[in-house]
Amino acid sequence: MMTLVTGGSGSGKSEFAENRTLAYSREDLVYIATMVAFDEEAHRKIARHREMRSEKNFNTIECFVDLKSLALERENTVLLDCISNLVANEMYQENGAHDHTVKQVIEGVKNIKEQVRNLVIVTNEVFSDGITYDEETKRYINYLGAINKALAQMSDEVVEVVYTIPVSHKGKEEKRC
């Protein structure tokens, strides 16, 4: 099974995704962390997520680029948080895929999906602030949009988290928290 969780900033989507993952399985949990700790704020964010995950029994793997290189077990239930970081990493990290980011991320997710039992992916809604950005940021937005569309197509369910409230866009109606 594959679930795509999306939402705006500070909407509670990561916490929802963790609980969705635990609903799939309590065992053989893998967390794929994607955030590069480049400053104090990133460190704080990572610490906050670690705190939320503590005692939930996740085995954490860091993967900043190239999801295709990951080897996982058949019985794993995987939480990948999040696509918006991964896209930035692939575009701007030295060892990233740069112009081939869209293909790289989609194929990387396919690689994980084929290997494991359940996959929950967190992505981000960055498409509605009405600001006209520079070319580079526009490219990022377009890449993430294209990837989100492809992942939604691959997913069994797509849930948007609105201030902790799940709004279902595909698949079965979510139980409201």
Add this chain to the structure above:
Amino acid sequence: MNLSHAILCLRAKVCRLWKGMVITMKLIIGGVAQGKLEVAKQCAKSVNSELETWNASKELVIADENYNFVEELYSATIINHFHLIIKRVLQEKQEPELILDEIIARNPKVCIVSTEIGYGIVPMDSFERQYRERTGRICCKIASKAEEVYRVLCGITTRIK
């Protein structure tokens, strides 16, 4: 305890229970210029008609980010532009979370209207980033306290909680 005192106590208890069950906080969210305030007015009117027995002459009082005293937020029927109130409070170097706690405690049946501001690129400016993130977390708390959460798009209201 004499009989009239007992009746008064009972009445107060029933009133509290009734208010607690029927009238609760509402949250109305959506993009800019979607008709959120109109929805809030409808919600607030229905609250007032439910309240009629207790308070027949209550009028709609709408507070927003241009308040003179923060106390206005604790008695208003509708709090509009809640995201801008958070911004103002942050600019004044105060804690918006504490103001929300006061609202929850003192004005538990208020309709709060807030624009969804988290659907964009992470801002470069650190204040803007903090404002956006904290508005999200604060609205999560309001949504968890509210019995009813409505999302307005093109003037169409969807109840999501």
